[in-house]
Amino acid sequence: LAGVTVAGCAVASVMTPGTAPRSVQTTSRTAVRADRPEDAVSVDRLKATMAVLAGTSAIPGGTLIPERGGIAGRELTRQFLISQLQEYGFKVERHTYRTNGENIVGRLMATTPTDEYILIGAHLDSVNNHGADDDGSGSTSILETARALSLMPDRKVNIMVAWFDEEELGLVGSKYLAREYRKQGLNITSVHCIDMMGWDSDGDRRVEVARPEGDLWTVYQHVNETHGLKLPLSRVNTGSSDHVSWANEGFKSVLLCEEWNGGDTTPHYHRKTDTYETINFDFVAAGTKLMTAVVSDLTRKMRGPAPQPFIPHNRFPGRDLHCH
Numbered sequence: 188l189a190g191v192t193v194a195g196c197a198v199a200s201v202m203t204p205g206t207a208p209r210s211v212q213t214t215s216r217t218a219v220r221a222d223r224p225e226d227a228v229s230v231d232r233l234k235a236t237m238a239v240l241a242g243t244s245a246i247p248g249g250t251l252i253p254e255r256g257g258i259a260g261r262e263l264t265r266q267f268l269i270s271q272l273q274e275y276g277f278k279v280e281r282h283t284y285r286t287n288g289e290n291i292v293g294r295l296m297a298t299t300p301t302d303e304y305i306l307i308g309a310h311l312d313s314v315n316n317h318g319a320d321d322d323g324s325g326s327t328s329i330l331e332t333a334r335a336l337s338l339m340p341d342r343k344v345n346i347m348v349a350w351f352d353e354e355e356l357g358l359v360g361s362k363y364l365a366r367e368y369r370k371q372g373l374n375i376t377s378v379h380c381i382d383m384m385g386w387d388s389d390g391d392r393r394v395e396v397a398r399p400e401g402d403l404w405t406v407y408q409h410v411n412e413t414h415g416l417k418l419p420l421s422r423v424n425t426g427s428s429d430h431v432s433w434a435n436e437g438f439k440s441v442l443l444c445e446e447w448n449g450g451d452t453t454p455h456y457h458r459k460t461d462t463y464e465t466i467n468f469d470f471v472a473a474g475t476k477l478m479t480a481v482v483s484d485l486t487r488k489m490r491g492p493a494p495q496p497f498i499p500h501n502r503f504p505g506r507d508l509h510c511h
């Protein structure tokens with residue numbers, strides 16, 4: 188029996204022969220204010236999740252995730268994320284493709300039945316390193332967003348949370364998943380990805396909003412203002428992450444990122460030194476609150492801002508590598 192602290196709650200893992208690990212929370216979860224689920228975002232919990240993903244704390248059972256590029260590390264990562272998500276009330280499925288490729292998808296159905304979904308996502312793999320910023324930060328962030336949304340009393344849209352595999356090999360996992368959901372004709376009305384949200388050396392909390400399709404740029408600015416988050420936002424044309432896979436299949440998508448274009452981005456990018464210690468957790472929390480607030484407003488069908496004419500992405504700065 189080993190324990191890991193998540194949520195400021197002691198979580199003990201209990202193994203029963205022949206069943207998946209079961210987690211027991213020793214403190215209860217309280218509902219959040221319906222219009223401010225982002226208040227439930229906790230820096231301590233973000234730290235605890237990141238510590239596991241970046242291999243500084245053990246998963247229940249006592250194993251450290253070695254790195255998230257190889258088969259073993261990615262599978263341990265999936266098992267950890269699945270157990271957390273199930274604790275928050277999500278139904279989780281594995282989406283396998285090719286050889287050894289496997290995305291995770293969790294669904295939380297709306298409190299009012301509907302066929303509409305909003306998807307939030309990040310990539311679970313790394314370039315055979317700790318991958319704390321890339322993309323432990325996004326992976327941590329969407330888990331926390333999923334938890335906050337699960338506490339909302341009134342949801343008019345189903346929530347999907349997805350961790351994409353093999354992003355670093357060319358957005359592979361997200362490509363297969365987006366294609367699959369397009370073929371199924373799933374009614375996903377927006378897709379919100381997050382990749383590299385843990386670096387803010389100048390402390391300005393500026394978040395880049397990359398390739399916001401449809402009305403999403405207006406929505407992000409509106410929610411940032413109405414929820415009083417006061418984050419400086421930059422619209423950019425970054426294309427090298429999973430949001431592109433969704434846009435290519437016709438879904439309305441966006442990516443949130445640290446200042447990849449603005450030049451305030453981790454110097455440890457794709458290096459062995461992309462570790463837990465380098466992460467700015469207040470900034471991870473800021474990005475998480477923004478995503479949570481936006482998705483919660485969309486989930487409650489809040490009246491949005493007045494429509495604005497769409498401006499093409501190439502009017503905004505973009506700096507692309509093969510993939511994030």
Ligand SMILES: [Zn+2]
Pocket residue numbers: 310321322354382383428510511
């Ligand atoms: Zn990345």
